[in-house]
Amino acid sequence: xxxxxxxxxxxxxxxxxxxxxxxxxxxxxxxxxxxxxxxxxxxxxxxxxxxxxxxxxxx
Amino acid sequence: xxxxxxxxxxxxxxxxxxxxxxxxxxxxxxxxxxxxxxxxxxxxxxxxxxxxxxxxxxxxxxxxxxxxxxxxxxxxxxxxxxxxxxxxxxxxxxxxxxxxxxxxxxxxxxxxxxxxxxxxxxxxxxxxxxxxxxxxxxxxxxxxxxxxxxxxxxxxxxxxxxxxxxxxxxxxxxxxxxxxxxxxxxxxxxxxxxxxxxxxxxxxxxxxxxxxxxxxxxxxxxxxxxxxxxxxxxxxxxxxxxxxxxxxxxxxxxxxxxxxxxxxxxxxxxxxxxxxxxxxxxxxxxxxxxxxxxxxxxxxxxxxxxxxxxxxxxxxxxxxxxxxxxxxxxxxxxxxxxxxxxxxxxxxxxxxxxxxxxxxxxxxxxxxxxxxxxxxxxxxxxxxxxxxxxxxxxxxxxxxxxxxxxxxxxxxxxxxxxxxxxxxxxxxxxxxxxxxxxxxxxxxxxxxxxxxxxxxxxxxxxxxxxxxxxxxxxxxxxxxxxxxxxxxxxxxxxxxxxxxxxxxxxxxxxxxxxxxxxxxxxxxxxxxxxxxxxxxxxxxxxxxxxxxxxxxxxxxxxxxxxxxxxxxxxxxxxxxxxxxxxxxxx
Numbered sequence: 001x002x003x004x005x006x007x008x009x010x011x012x013x014x015x016x017x018x019x020x021x022x023x024x025x026x027x028x029x030x031x032x033x034x035x036x037x038x039x040x041x042x043x044x045x046x047x048x049x050x051x052x053x054x055x056x057x058x059x
Numbered sequence: 060x061x062x063x064x065x066x067x068x069x070x071x072x073x074x075x076x077x078x079x080x081x082x083x084x085x086x087x088x089x090x091x092x093x094x095x096x097x098x099x100x101x102x103x104x105x106x107x108x109x110x111x112x113x114x115x116x117x118x119x120x121x122x123x124x125x126x127x128x129x130x131x132x133x134x135x136x137x138x139x140x141x142x143x144x145x146x147x148x149x150x151x152x153x154x155x156x157x158x159x160x161x162x163x164x165x166x167x168x169x170x171x172x173x174x175x176x177x178x179x180x181x182x183x184x185x186x187x188x189x190x191x192x193x194x195x196x197x198x199x200x201x202x203x204x205x206x207x208x209x210x211x212x213x214x215x216x217x218x219x220x221x222x223x224x225x226x227x228x229x230x231x232x233x234x235x236x237x238x239x240x241x242x243x244x245x246x247x248x249x250x251x252x253x254x255x256x257x258x259x260x261x262x263x264x265x266x267x268x269x270x271x272x273x274x275x276x277x278x279x280x281x282x283x284x285x286x287x288x289x290x291x292x293x294x295x296x297x298x299x300x301x302x303x304x305x306x307x308x309x310x311x312x313x314x315x316x317x318x319x320x321x322x323x324x325x326x327x328x329x330x331x332x333x334x335x336x337x338x339x340x341x342x343x344x345x346x347x348x349x350x351x352x353x354x355x356x357x358x359x360x361x362x363x364x365x366x367x368x369x370x371x372x373x374x375x376x377x378x379x380x381x382x383x384x385x386x387x388x389x390x391x392x393x394x395x396x397x398x399x400x401x402x403x404x405x406x407x408x409x410x411x412x413x414x415x416x417x418x419x420x421x422x423x424x425x426x427x428x429x430x431x432x433x434x435x436x437x438x439x440x441x442x443x444x445x446x447x448x449x450x451x452x453x454x455x456x457x458x459x460x461x462x463x464x465x466x467x468x469x470x471x472x473x474x475x476x477x478x479x480x481x482x483x484x485x486x487x488x489x490x491x492x493x494x495x496x497x498x499x500x501x502x503x504x505x506x507x508x509x510x511x512x513x514x515x516x517x518x519x520x521x522x523x524x525x526x527x528x529x530x531x532x533x534x535x536x537x538x539x540x541x542x543x544x545x546x547x548x549x550x551x552x553x554x555x556x557x558x559x560x561x562x563x564x565x566x567x568x569x570x571x572x573x574x575x576x577x578x579x580x581x582x583x584x585x586x587x588x589x590x591x592x593x594x595x596x597x598x599x600x601x602x603x604x605x606x607x608x609x610x611x612x613x614x615x616x617x618x619x620x621x622x623x624x625x626x627x628x629x630x631x632x633x634x635x636x637x638x639x640x641x642x643x644x645x
Contacts, residue, residue, distance in 0.1 A: 013198075013202055016202060016205065016211075017198055017201070017202070017216065020201065020205075020211075020214075020215050020216045020217075021215060021216075021217045022147075022181075022183045022215040022217060022233065022236065022237040022240075023237050023240045024236065024237065025236075025237050025238065025239035025240035025241075026235060026236060026237075026238070026239060027234055027235060027237075027238030027239040027325070027326075027329045028235070028329065029231050029234050029235050029238070029328075029329045029330075029332070029333040030330075030333045031333040031334065031335040032331065032332070032333055032334065032335060032357055033335070033405075033406060034334075034335055034337070034347075034353070034401075034402055034405040034406075035335075035337065035338060035401070035402075035405065036404060036405075036406060
């Protein structure tokens, strides 16, 4: 039996709606940083020692 | 004259800010002298502080109008050649009536075709509709739209599976799926209308200035039918261009975005405006409700220029038809603006962007401050020290304190002046420059301004109460959600108005009783606030009725713009069973 579905569309309105979607052309939209990360008291205390914990430039 | 330089913008901002602070400080001192007549107490200081903030805020608005009256639009970069950008017009819809929205789209498409540049524009209807019945009507409406316009391949329709991020999420969803296909996007609301020529001009300005990330127009309210709607429509047409001119003088590179009737550079928007969810629960956490102000701030943070060009005409929207719908919309905006308090310390924002957030917050806190001032004034006698009739030791005759009521009167006159003077100056300016002709002439414009001032005075206490309730709800953590916009006729009976405002009437009666008990001398001063509160249902019902008077004519009614005529024609033939007629684009 011949397949006539490509010639006679069952629901032309449905097909028109399917073909009506905007073009596929993705573009990244990264979320922006709007809130400062809360810093604990400990992080303030440790801040003074931070250079000592960092590797030297030569490493 | 070219665009204002950064230095000039800085000077204008500083001058207007200093002027507002000085006027606020003047109000503060005047009130302190009034309060000091019978000895200063803590309540006097509290009231003076409230007057300082309120008067500063009023002065800020008034000086913006003065800036608008004394400047002319600067020349902006543009070109006259054919446009080359790929543009898309985004129409987000959310449970809107397709029979109202889709004819507008057809009208804008026809208007664009008349410019000869329609092939550069696609139109994308971005549905966030949750109601399946409305969604089916949208799909039928879309097919009918294609049938009417013959714009297959240029007009698209898509419905999201979920509402993540609401309107901002809807736009973001489009950009992440289709953004690379376009250079520029005109962002509209479901009730927006724009002339094709205006959109082409916006594209030309964007093409001529590669650093311009967003260009905002000043939409005019159209199609108002009720008394309230027509008063708002008149006010938007008569006063707003002057206030917008003043705003444009202060904007520099950090202008406003009002969420619609604007054009954005898609790449700039995608790179800068992805909105995160804020930590915590609504109303202060979760989705960013008033996303437009934040997007403008983010574009400026990324180095893009954001601008409002007040000389652009042909940009329209519809407004609420009654006071209750207006208050409902304000409830949403109130929550959105108060939520911006979370973003005041966001990293990297321009100082002016932070100040814009403060302005938005103050706009909604200001009525609450006025109400606090009134309540403090009623309660003041309880805190006042007893009058000392013998302040001089050894003096045997009583000393009657001198009344400083004249200072209170002077302060009241100054405050009313700050409210009314800008509007009266705008009227004089319109009469002298001929702008009043579009409003039926100087006489008709003067009558309309007088009636608008009277209605403003009557409706202000009612809005003050609606506004205060919104602020209290948000502060109490009540989320307003995302109700669909109600548009249309808007007529309310007195019974419906009573149901919506009886709490305002009761508040007014209680306020009057409290004043009669604690401060009877204040009653005449409080009458302009308390009487409209007690008459709130009548004011709401009266103003929601269809307008029959020709008062409040606007230029768009005197000479109807092309896209509005097209909209009417498409609406007329939109009925499902009527014969399809293509409106000539020639």
